[in-house]
Amino acid sequence: MAPAKASRPLLATLAGCLLLLQLTIPAVQCAPSASALGRRALLQDIEQQATKKPKNDIPMAPKDVLQQSLFAANLSALAYPGTLLTSNSDVENTYTSPDSFQQYATALAAATASFSSHAPTFVQRLSQSFRHPETSARFLYAFVLPTNDATYVAFRGTDLTGYFDINAGASTGEDANSLQTPFSYGGAAAGNVHSGFLLSLTDVNVDSYNNDSFPNSISAYTELVAAIKAAQAAVGPSVPIILTGHSLGAAQASLAGFMLSRDGFSNLRLATFGCPQIGDAEWAAAFNATLGSSTMAWWNMADPVVQVPNIDEDPGCGNFGSHTDGSCVQNWFTVATRYRIDTVNSNMRCGKPSGSFAVCDSRSDSKFPANTLSCYTDVDLKTAFLSTDHYISHYIANLQACVTAAGGN
Incomplete structure (x- = not known):
């Protein structure tokens, strides 16, 4: 709240x-x-x-939903090289050294060998160092993993580890570029979405917010589509495509899923964790009509990232943090199929709320248009930002606890 x-x-x-x-x-x-x-x-x-x-209550989700979500959460974690490489120097080198990235790729193939006989395909982005503009590196954007049961697409979230000048700079640039832009990919206009999230998929310059001088040859989305088609050729087009991601990766998975649906891909499913708000009411309605019923968007109760951007704390606006002149008012909405994890009360539960845990503040004074909505969780922002509920490790631990409680492994 x-x-x-x-x-x-x-x-x-x-x-x-x-x-x-x-x-x-x-x-x-x-x-x-x-x-x-x-x-x-x-x-x-x-x-x-x-x-x-x-x-307001959170009835426990069915065991199979919890198990599928836990599996997807573990894949989302594997999209962070630091999950598999314990040495900080090894993580840093994955962004600057092909040999070090191969070390991560080998570790990922080993981690997924128990359920896939195929090696993952990587979508990497070229970026430049803030500290050394003459240098560049390719960092992980997503990986595509075909299996007999599904083609998995795992997006990496904002990564503050590794080679900070390159990787964290590109990630946070995408996060902060929140001024809304029209969404019309592949069909009719569908409201407005977060500029950074969309440009990270469609623009050949990964650091599109500052027009870096190391452009990629194609967009991340074009490279992603090619990887998915290659995976489908290996396991067949009838298996579902399951997109997953944490934080920034969750937003990119959601946008990519909508774009894939407009490009004719079918049997799409999503499992996201700690996803920020992506677009306005019109975009959210279009997304929900297309993918709402096949989306599991998980939200730890005190995770602050799912509350942003919002009308009060929107870095896309010039008067960030105050909005006293009403010059930048952006409505932010998100997908309707929210699954909540009660990390505040004593009883750990994971599922769809029977009531609404989100509270929307309606503004109608002279500085803000009528019916402008800003949605928050039932945990105030200050409390949320002091919590660790956003960590992907906490989503995994909480879902594991709920799977165990539901009688699963």
């Missing part, structure tokens, strides 16, 4: 505070003061709320 704002109506503020108390989320300060509302009446309301069963 968004922190309480002085501009909110009194009842809305009180309702928000009571909901937080109801969900036993600590360290949230609510305004106005109890004395202004009548201390006795407020305490009675809190006592009544405490005795009621929370209306």
